[in-house]
Amino acid sequence: MGRVLPLDGCIGGDPQSQRVALVRASVPDDAEAGTLAALFRLLGDVRRTKILYALLEAGELCVCDISAAVQVPEASVSQTMRLLRASGVVDNRREGRRVYYRLADAHVRMLLDVCREHTGHEGSR
Amino acid sequence: MGRVLPLDGCIGGDPQSQRVALVRASVPDDAEAGTLAALFRLLGDVRRTKILYALLEAGELCVCDISAAVQVPEASVSQTMRLLRASGVVDNRREGRRVYYRLADAHVRMLLDVCREHTGHEGSR
DNA sequence: TCCTCATCTGCGCGGATCTTCAGATAACGT
DNA sequence: ACGTTATCTGAAGATCCGCGCAGATGAGGA
Numbered sequence: 001m002g003r004v005l006p007l008d009g010c011i012g013g014d015p016q017s018q019r020v021a022l023v024r025a026s027v028p029d030d031a032e033a034g035t036l037a038a039l040f041r042l043l044g045d046v047r048r049t050k051i052l053y054a055l056l057e058a059g060e061l062c063v064c065d066i067s068a069a070v071q072v073p074e075a076s077v078s079q080t081m082r083l084l085r086a087s088g089v090v091d092n093r094r095e096g097r098r099v100y101y102r103l104a105d106a107h108v109r110m111l112l113d114v115c116r117e118h119t120g121h122e123g124s125r
Numbered sequence: 126m127g128r129v130l131p132l133d134g135c136i137g138g139d140p141q142s143q144r145v146a147l148v149r150a151s152v153p154d155d156a157e158a159g160t161l162a163a164l165f166r167l168l169g170d171v172r173r174t175k176i177l178y179a180l181l182e183a184g185e186l187c188v189c190d191i192s193a194a195v196q197v198p199e200a201s202v203s204q205t206m207r208l209l210r211a212s213g214v215v216d217n218r219r220e221g222r223r224v225y226y227r228l229a230d231a232h233v234r235m236l237l238d239v240c241r242e243h244t245g246h247e248g249s250r
Numbered sequence: 251t252c253c254t255c256a257t258c259t260g261c262g263c264g265g266a267t268c269t270t271c272a273g274a275t276a277a278c279g280t
Numbered sequence: 281a282c283g284t285t286a287t288c289t290g291a292a293g294a295t296c297c298g299c300g301c302a303g304a305t306g307a308g309g310a
Contacts, residue, residue, distance in 0.1 A: 017193075023183045024194040033174045035244050041169025045298075049162040050152050058148045063257060068142075069149040076299070078257055097256050097307050107243035111236060118232035119160050170268080188287060201269070203287055222277045222286050251310100258305065268295080275288070280281100 042087050043111065047072060048080055055090065055103050056112050062098040167212050168236065172197060173205055180215065180228050181237050187223040 028036060043049060050070040055061060058069070063081065067074040081101055084090045089108055093100045103109055153161060168174060175195040180186060183194070188206065192199040206226055209215045214233055218225045228234055 019183065020186075020190045020193050023179050023186070023190075024196075026182045027175050027179045027194055030171065032244070033171045033178070036178075036240055037169050037171045037174040039169075039240055039244060040165050040167075040174070042165075044162050044164075044166025044169040046155065046158045046162045047298085049158045049165070053158070053161075054148050054152045057151045058144065061145075061148070065145045065148075068145050070152055071149075073300075074257075075259090075301080079259080079299085082258075094307095099257065105243070107239055110239050111243075114232055114235050114239065115161055115164055118230070118236075119157070119164060172268085198270080199287075200271085200289095204269090204289080207288075219277095224287065253310090254308085256305105256307085259303085261301090262299105264297105264299085266295105266297085269293085271291095273289085276286085278283105278285080280283095 039087065039089070042084065042089060043115075047076070048084065051077070051080060052084075052089070052103065052108070052112060053116075055101060056109060060093075060100045060102045062095075062100050064098075066101070164212065164214075167209065167214060168240075172201070173209065176202070176205060177209075177214070177228065177233070177237060178241075180226060181234060185218075185225045185227045187220075187225050189223075191226070 027033075043052065047070070051066055051072075054066060054069045058065075061069065063074055063077050066072075066081075067077045070077075072080075081090065081092070085092060085101070088104055090101045091104050093102070103112075152158075168177065172195070176191055176197075179191060179194045183190075186194065188199055188202050191197075191206075192202045195202070197205075206215065206217070210217060210226075213229055215226045216229050218227070228237075
């Protein structure tokens with residue numbers, strides 16, 4: 001990574017430098033930012049997005065249902081679900097030979113809702 | 126893309142098929158899912174995440190302040206801000222030779238907050 | 251126990267994206 | 281008007297990641 005501190009003239013004698021120092025202290029470190037970014041990145045894929053919204057609507061679906069709902073091969077769905085599950089975005093439940101998936105918690109649901117609002121999707125329900 | 130519909134035995138005579146059809150109808154189409162995913166993907170990067178949380182804390186920062194706050198070269202920050210701005214995640218305001226950036230709206234702030242809660246960061250404020 | 255079905259896993263390719271460097275542009279102070 | 285400073289832009293390289301295929305695994309039913 002390139003150098004940053006040594007030759008910055010902007011904040012040198014700037015009245016903001018104090019404030020910047022505070023901000024800098026409160027900015028998530030690499031570890032935390034990595035975790036946060038990983039969660040967002042997980043949602044940042046068309047296929048996963050579709051699947052998650054499908055779960056948001058349906059509450060609970062098995063792999064083959066998801067496959068039918070979002071028009072994606074079952075193997076791909078399975079793979080995607082593994083990813084989502086590993087990150088704690090979804091939970092699963094086994095019933096016979098089927099495995100049912102659902103959104104893990106209210107936070108995830110809230111993220112999906114807020115995002116849909118932001119992008120201007122009205123009348124979601 | 127592989128075939129999906131024709132040879133699925135799972136939902137064939139399944140009582141769920143009705144429900145699945147409903148879900149399928151409500152799942153965001155490619156266009157909408159693309160928009161949603163794009164927003165999440167935008168937040169799904171360590172550098173951008175740091176910058177956004179910095180803005181969440183500070184309210185408003187210029188490029189050089191951000192550079193100092195997150196320890197990233199100014200040129201890189203500038204480029205990142207262009208991306209964020211193009212997607213409407215941040216707004217900017219020019220004041221002399223400085224350009225100040227801020228989070229665009231409450232939705233973005235909410236996304237950041239909810240995500241931080243989800244990842245188990247207590248005492249956010 | 252054997253066979254079938256739903257789901258899972260490993261591998262390799264193609265595509266998208268992040269990063270950085272170097273130069274261009276804009277605005278200020280003198 | 282000139283030099284300096286802050287910010288922006290464009291392009292190339294390297295990296296990462298998702299995608300689909302084919303075979304393996306696990307659970308039921310007869």
